[in-house]
Amino acid sequence: xxxxxxxxxxxxxxxxxxxxxxxxxxxxxxxxxxxxxxxxxxxxxxxxxxxxxxxxxxxxxxxxxxxxxxxxxxxxxxxxxxxxxxxxxxxxxxxxxxxxxxxxxxxxxxxxxxxxxxxxxxxxxxxxxxxxxxxxxxxxxxxxxxxxxxxxxxxxxxxxxxxxxxxxxxxxxxxxxxxxxxxxxxxxxxxxxxxxxxxxxxxxxxxxxxxxxxxxxxxxxxxxxxxxxxxxxxxxxxxxxxxxxxxxxxxxxxxxxxxxxxxxxxxxxxxxxxxxxxxxxxxxxxxxxxxxxxxxxxxxxxxxxxxxxxxxxxxxxxxxxxxxxxxxxxxxxxxxxxxxxxxxxxxxxxxxxxxxxxxxxxxxxxxxxxxxxxxxxxxxxxxxxxxxxxxxxxxxxxxxxxxxxxxxxxxxxxxxxxxxxxxxxxxxxxxxxxxxxxxxxxxxxxxxxxxxxxxxxxxxxxxxxxxxxxxxxxxxxxxxxxxxxxxxxxxxxxxxxxxxxxxxxxxxxxxxxxxxxxxxxxxxxxxxxxxxxxxxxxxxxxxxxx
Amino acid sequence: xxxxxxxxxxxxxxxxxxxxxxxxxxxxxxxxxxxxxxxxxxxxxxxxxxxxxxxxxxxxxxxxxxxxxxxxxxxxxxxxxxxxxxxxxxxxxxxxxxxxxxxxxxxxxxxxxxxxxxxxxxxxxxxxxxxxxxxxxxxxxxxxxxxxxxxxxxxxxxxxxxxxxxxxxxxxxxxxxxxxxxxxxxxxxxxxxxxxxxxxxxxxxxxxxxxxxxxxxxxxxxxxxxxxxxxxxxxxxxxxxxxxxxxxxxxxxxxxxxxxxxxxxxxxxxxxxxxxxxxxxxxxxxxxxxxxxxxxxxxxxxxxxxxxxxxxxxxxxxxxxxxxxxxxxxxxxx
Numbered sequence: 001x002x003x004x005x006x007x008x009x010x011x012x013x014x015x016x017x018x019x020x021x022x023x024x025x026x027x028x029x030x031x032x033x034x035x036x037x038x039x040x041x042x043x044x045x046x047x048x049x050x051x052x053x054x055x056x057x058x059x060x061x062x063x064x065x066x067x068x069x070x071x072x073x074x075x076x077x078x079x080x081x082x083x084x085x086x087x088x089x090x091x092x093x094x095x096x097x098x099x100x101x102x103x104x105x106x107x108x109x110x111x112x113x114x115x116x117x118x119x120x121x122x123x124x125x126x127x128x129x130x131x132x133x134x135x136x137x138x139x140x141x142x143x144x145x146x147x148x149x150x151x152x153x154x155x156x157x158x159x160x161x162x163x164x165x166x167x168x169x170x171x172x173x174x175x176x177x178x179x180x181x182x183x184x185x186x187x188x189x190x191x192x193x194x195x196x197x198x199x200x201x202x203x204x205x206x207x208x209x210x211x212x213x214x215x216x217x218x219x220x221x222x223x224x225x226x227x228x229x230x231x232x233x234x235x236x237x238x239x240x241x242x243x244x245x246x247x248x249x250x251x252x253x254x255x256x257x258x259x260x261x262x263x264x265x266x267x268x269x270x271x272x273x274x275x276x277x278x279x280x281x282x283x284x285x286x287x288x289x290x291x292x293x294x295x296x297x298x299x300x301x302x303x304x305x306x307x308x309x310x311x312x313x314x315x316x317x318x319x320x321x322x323x324x325x326x327x328x329x330x331x332x333x334x335x336x337x338x339x340x341x342x343x344x345x346x347x348x349x350x351x352x353x354x355x356x357x358x359x360x361x362x363x364x365x366x367x368x369x370x371x372x373x374x375x376x377x378x379x380x381x382x383x384x385x386x387x388x389x390x391x392x393x394x395x396x397x398x399x400x401x402x403x404x405x406x407x408x409x410x411x412x413x414x415x416x417x418x419x420x421x422x423x424x425x426x427x428x429x430x431x432x433x434x435x436x437x438x439x440x441x442x443x444x445x446x447x448x449x450x451x452x453x454x455x456x457x458x459x460x461x462x463x464x465x466x467x468x469x470x471x472x473x474x475x476x477x478x479x480x481x482x483x484x485x486x487x488x489x490x491x492x493x494x495x496x497x498x499x500x501x502x503x504x505x506x507x508x509x510x511x512x513x514x515x516x517x518x519x520x521x522x523x524x525x526x527x528x529x530x531x532x533x534x535x536x537x538x539x540x541x542x543x544x545x546x
Numbered sequence: 547x548x549x550x551x552x553x554x555x556x557x558x559x560x561x562x563x564x565x566x567x568x569x570x571x572x573x574x575x576x577x578x579x580x581x582x583x584x585x586x587x588x589x590x591x592x593x594x595x596x597x598x599x600x601x602x603x604x605x606x607x608x609x610x611x612x613x614x615x616x617x618x619x620x621x622x623x624x625x626x627x628x629x630x631x632x633x634x635x636x637x638x639x640x641x642x643x644x645x646x647x648x649x650x651x652x653x654x655x656x657x658x659x660x661x662x663x664x665x666x667x668x669x670x671x672x673x674x675x676x677x678x679x680x681x682x683x684x685x686x687x688x689x690x691x692x693x694x695x696x697x698x699x700x701x702x703x704x705x706x707x708x709x710x711x712x713x714x715x716x717x718x719x720x721x722x723x724x725x726x727x728x729x730x731x732x733x734x735x736x737x738x739x740x741x742x743x744x745x746x747x748x749x750x751x752x753x754x755x756x757x758x759x760x761x762x763x764x765x766x767x768x769x770x771x772x773x774x775x776x777x778x779x780x781x782x783x784x785x786x787x788x789x790x791x792x793x794x795x796x797x798x799x800x801x802x803x804x805x806x807x808x809x810x811x812x813x814x815x816x817x818x819x820x821x822x823x824x825x826x827x828x829x830x831x832x833x834x835x836x837x838x839x840x841x842x843x844x845x846x847x848x849x850x851x852x853x854x855x856x857x858x859x860x861x862x863x864x865x866x867x868x869x870x871x872x873x874x875x876x877x878x879x880x
Contacts, residue, residue, distance in 0.1 A: 396743025
């Protein structure tokens with residue numbers, strides 16, 4: 001690696017605040033074998049006290065296995081060592097051992113109970129272990145309120161978690177984990193491990209989360225942040241460890257490594273980022289006209305999409321952009337509107353997925369194993385579902401032919417491993433998404449709608465998905481991509497519609513479609529200045545009327 | 547919708563031979579053979595006789611039918627606790643119509659099957675229209691049907707069903723085994739075919755495993771669930787007809803004792819042949835595994851309370867086993 005060396009400053013291995021300081025967490029020779037696959041191969045991870053440390057890697061690179069081994073969910077292969085603040089810790093970690101050693105985890109699903117109050121959730125872990133006959137609710141409430149104040153959070157402890165935004169939920173889970181660390185360990189100690197807390201958060205939520213992480217760090221605790229977003233890692237972490245195929249690819253000082261350095265470490269080679277041509281031939285006919293879509297979060301949304309066009313829908317979470325495809329497909333209830341496709345006008349009230357499919361509309365939901373595919377069934381079963389009827393012979397369904405068909409598609413879309421009989425849940429996020437994308441692409445739909453198609457998908461697999469989308473568009477399919485990921489929209493879209501408060505507010509075409517421009521437009525619509533201006537004009541209007 | 551042609555010409559891999567998996571799939575079959583061999587050795591003069599074996603095969607075909615009825619809604623994600631009550635009321639309908647009211651046998655059978663379908667339709671209506679969990683609805687409807695059966699029969703056993711039915715079910719033997727056994731095997735074959743080789747079977751499975759996935763894949767979930775509840779009620783009614791044929795009479799209570807063994811066999815069957823899935827072949831094997839166990843133990847002179855120990859124990863053990871199977875499937879890498 002030429003240029004500024006991102007490994008500089010690590011000459012003796014670790015960035016110490018004072019000479020001889022021991023790392024908060026030092027794990028080495030970590031290996032793990034599942035069956036015949038070595039998913040973790042002699043990995044080392046060192047995190048200093050008061051450091052925010054990123055952990056990156058493609059899907060299947062072993063980062064979650066590493067975290068789970070530290071958490072005590074997996075037993076490592078013999079030879080692994082875990083040293084906490086200079087003292088050896090037992091491996092495999094006994095149940096509850098991580099907690100006693102001042103390590104706390106926040107997993108992606110947050111482990112909150114939506115039907116309970118914030119207060120009850122904050123106390124959940126204590127309630128689980130304490131033998132307490134008399135919970136002093138008022139005292140607990142005051143304590144939680146005090147904690148929120150300390151972190152500058154305005155969350156009502158008596159609110160139900162189900163009523164809160166995704167960002168607030170993440171903040172609660174992290175605060176809870178940090179409080180646990182703080183009460184379990186000596187002053188200025190504690191390790192907080194956050195496993196991909198950001199993918200569902202809007203930008204403002206990410207900022208809040210980061211300021212929370214900074215205050216945790218200021219208390220002297222260490223944070224390990226598992227994430228996919230390189231820009232976020234570069235913004236918040238001091239150093240980052242990158243895993244690739246179960247091995248240590250490198251540890252870098254985040255500020256000194258470029259975006260490209262990270263990608264190279266994650267993928268192991270230079271990745272050619274997919275870039276669509278952004279311009280659609282003028283002669284392409286309109287393939288679908290959407291008129292007046294109205295549902296709980298969108299009001300009277302109308303647009304057209306042309307043959308072969310890739311149309312992006314974006315906005316902040318809650319702006320309704322992601323509800324429009326659901327309403328068009330009949331996945332969620334619509335109050336009104338219609339879609340015109342293939343010479344037919346379909347009312348959206350009373351729309352159902354089977355009607356949409358009959359009219360050559362396909363929809364791939366964001367929730368991969370909850371709505372798009374069944375994890376416990378095989379790849380072949382999942383993929384063949386919409387085309388089952390084409391594989392009948394006089395004896396019934398011909399599984400041999402389905403197997404061949406699924407295998408061929410697996411090869412085409414680079415699904416790894418390409419084993420049709422394996423359960424879908426055994427695939428990494430990116431590969432599962434390729435299967436589900438193939439499930440719909442094989443039907444050759446006129447209109448394909450994708451909701452967050454690359455959420456939790458690593459950078460290499462993303463490019464594969466993008467070229468699959470582009471290829472389908474090249475064959476005449478109209479594609480609608482609903483996503484909050486501005487970078488992705490900039491890579492593939494011909495046109496982007498920005499939503500705010502349930503309406504389309506901006507249309508970006510051709511050269512205007514850049515990551516920065518999309519983010520800017522998205523945020524501008526909800527910026528405080530804008531909102532204030534709105535209020536003022538309304539105020540002025542009200543005065544005029546008076 | 548048509549599948550797009552792909553020009554990648556490469557042989558797809560066949561399912562590789564995995565001995566652990568094969569062992570798991572046929573463990574129950576092996577257990578059945580071993581259990582049979584043990585009893586055959588201990589009781590060569592009573593258990594290991596053709597008379598006993600053919601009786602076991604023939605008399606328990608009712609249980610096979612009921613188990614097959616159960617696995618359909620279980621596959622689509624619904625419980626049907628009313629199957630045993632439907633069996634009982636169906637048998638009683640045959641008896642009342644034919645023996646008491648003198649209706650011709652074919653019409654009495656048709657009447658019984660209609661009663662079954664109506665019960666299934668009522669189940670489906672309450673489950674799907676009011677969105678009530680199937681467990682509650684079928685428990686309630688089952689109890690309601692029990693009451694109806696007692697009322698119909700005035701709480702008495704009704705005998706004197708046309709002997710033609712008895713002849714059709716157990717009176718005639720093929721290769722020394724009563725015809726009822728072959729009916730059960732044919733029923734199992736039909737369900738095996740529907741589950742594995744028709745789109746309807748696939749839809750059933752997807753509805754059971756992921757209702758939202760199924761809906762968003764264009765499957766009309768409610769229609770599939772209603773059909774599966776109707777099918778299960780129909781097969782249960784068929785089981786009732788067979789039951790009335792095995793004894794030539796109907797009593798208002800004994801049919802209900804089939805419920806637990808049927809559940810035990812369904813779950814035990816789900817650990818065999820295609821582990822983790824309710825499947826007809828596994829169900830048949832499971833029924834006969836349970837039957838061999840109970841017949842053998844009874845012949846050894848162990849008291850009849852053992853039946854309940856065996857059924858109850860088998861159900862819980864079977865579910866525990868299938869849970870183990872599922873867990874193993876879930877293990878992911880990375």
